[in-house]
Amino acid sequence: MSEKKKALPITDAEWEIMRVVWTTQETTSKEVTEILNEKMEWKSTTVKTLLSRLVEKGMLGTKRNGNKFTYFPLVEEKKSIEALSEDLLEKVCSKKVGKVLESIITNSTLSFSDLDQLESLLQEKRKTAVDVVPCNCIPGQCQCHHVR
Numbered sequence: 001m002s003e004k005k006k007a008l009p010i011t012d013a014e015w016e017i018m019r020v021v022w023t024t025q026e027t028t029s030k031e032v033t034e035i036l037n038e039k040m041e042w043k044s045t046t047v048k049t050l051l052s053r054l055v056e057k058g059m060l061g062t063k064r065n066g067n068k069f070t071y072f073p074l075v076e077e078k079k080s081i082e083a084l085s086e087d088l089l090e091k092v093c094s095k096k097v098g099k100v101l102e103s104i105i106t107n108s109t110l111s112f113s114d115l116d117q118l119e120s121l122l123q124e125k126r127k128t129a130v131d132v133v134p135c136n137c138i139p140g141q142c143q144c145h146h147v148r
């Protein structure tokens with residue numbers, strides 16, 4: 001096995017919690033429950049469980065404030081979003097990454113400034129582009145190995 005960066009070790013439910021903590025920076029389980037009430041309809045015990053899992057996973061820190069616990073992020077939102085997109089691209093053959101990016105762009109609403117940035121990024125990427133992207137898969141997980 002190749003040494004890949006460890007995938008972002010959190011579930012979709014835990015990600016919902018992280019978004020609240022990144023936004024508030026410091027919060028309580030009561031506040032998280034209130035904020036996510038409409039979207040997730042989680043009981044306060046569910047939120048407490050998810051918060052303590054995130055503490056165990058090193059994503060959140062916690063401290064006691066009088067009789068209640070507060071939670072704060074130990075991992076930056078920006079870093080986590082980068083890890084999330086790396087996780088996504090690691091799930092497909094590297095030959096198909098271009099198509100994945102294409103479909104992300106196709107399905108996104110983008111501003112003129114987003115497009116300006118993407119255009120200059122693409123210009124920059126031309127400098128390091130290759131004729132054929134090498135496959136990174138094990139035989140049997142993509143079509144590449146069947147081509148002779």
Ligand SMILES: [Zn+2]
Nearest residue numbers: 093135137142
């Ligand atoms: Zn492949």
